[in-house]
Amino acid sequence: MNGILSKANITTQGENRQKTIIIKSVLIIILLIPIPIYFLVVNLIYLQAPVENQPWVSWFDDPHQRVYVSWETEEDTIGVIYYGTDYNNLSLEITEVSAKRIHHVILEKLTANTKYYYEINIGGEIFGEGEFKTAPLSIVPFKWVMISDTQRMLGSGHHWRTAKALKGKNYSFIANIGDLVESGNWKEEFHSFFHIASSYLKKIPIVPVIGNHDSYGTSLFQDYFINGMNNPHDLFYYSFNWSSVHFQICHFPYGTESEIELQVDWIRNDLENSLILPFRIVMFHVPIIGGGFYGYNENLDTHILPILKEYNVTAVIHGHEHHYERGLMGDTMYMILGGGGGTLDPGLRPGENTECFAVTPSYTEVYADSSTLNLKTFTLTGELIDDYTLYI
């Protein structure tokens, strides 16, 4: 009898043990599964962004009379672009010469300070449409917006929220200070970037700056943006004037000595030629100083900052570090605008030069007239983070 009971006990114990193992296994699976599932789902969704990208507009060195309109198609196609100043009568037309997937059509002899509308036709069907305004030849007040580091990194990032915040707003252009995508040699990243950005690029031309992630491997960045197509050494630099401001965009994804060596003469000459304008804004990806992960770049500090000071540059705009920061390098103001989309910085060390910083998704709006430059930084829900005005 005792033997039977013992046997029964052993069986019950065995069953309990089995039950415990099952419960524990289920609990461990519950604990381990959410994050990998999230990454898997996000990546799957991210890679599903359509190949066909709606048009975007950018320019080379004279946006008052020449811009380029670009778009991407799944197959090699020939597009026709109709454009004009009257939305209901797009009287001008350019047909592409050869079939391609990434299309760039240069619109020339435009009238300064004029709004243009355009429509792209492929095979008789409307592919996309948009609008842009050319730069004025005289000094008139204008507004532009700046974001940076729209790459997604871990997870989906918040570029989609930035896009939502900018949608429908009226700016002369949007400057993206680099790292538009996480990996510049991965086409899907660009597809996703344009898919998200199309909501604002339809009405706002883009002023791209190359970042370190954009230039990874066999970078596709310069296939999508041709602003620097005539430059030697495959470098992505250019400059242009818009009203009271001269904009200089440099190729400093890393800020190495070789990058500096190849551009230093151009930087100097370009700034020399811009002295007639009240403001000079220089944009490049890597900060000279910053309170984030990368901190200080000795090469840029030694070789570039003295030039910027010599030519009285109003502000230097950077990305790279994933937070918002404004500060002073002597008399030269710098900004880091890394809150455009990627995972924010894990740690910060604001320096003695730092005047304002925030670790939050953000974008910066700038108003310029003949004597003032007002920079306002907002959260994606519209709260004001920073408000700073520069005077001549």
Place this chain on the structure above:
Amino acid sequence: MSAFFFFTPTAVVYFSVLFQTLYLILYTLDLMKNRRFQFLKWLMNNILILSYFLFGVLCLYTGIIMLSMSWSYIDWRYQLPSVILALITGTYYTIAIILRSKAFHVLYFLPSACIFVFLFIMIFPGIIRALWMGLIGIITLLLVQLFFLLYRYYVQKSNIHWLNYRLFKKNYTFRNKYWTLFNWILWALIVTESILKLSGLSLFIWW
């Protein structure tokens, strides 16, 4: 602005996911009941206790820094959930350990915390940069751990009965069921906040 280093609450929440998940895995597996691997058990228990304690200090430091700065309120719907979770986790991993232990614990927990905070803020203000450049930070942390273990070994040898709290001890009392529930809720909140943060949202911003 004076130069000091701090972790952002978002990062702290990401790290918390690792800590809390590991905690619950160990708790669920009930490794401490296993009579084998005594030395490994002892070693792991001690390393984990100190790691959790120091991480707790870091969480509290981050939460307090964020709350004490006016800019942390700018985007409160984005930041506040992470700050609150950092403070809860920090309190849980630090104060709870001290309070649940005998008073003698304070004698070694507080000095380790002070050393850690001192190293962290004063000597390695750019700790991430230090980790990046030469793994100096990791070596420092390992040294702190080593000193801690040596100290505990010495105290144990001297038969002082202070080791009556085990971080991973499983006890099926009514009170501990709530404690388990609290741990699971905390884990769920931390994981949710992390996933939302990775998507540009937070527990207070759903869309």
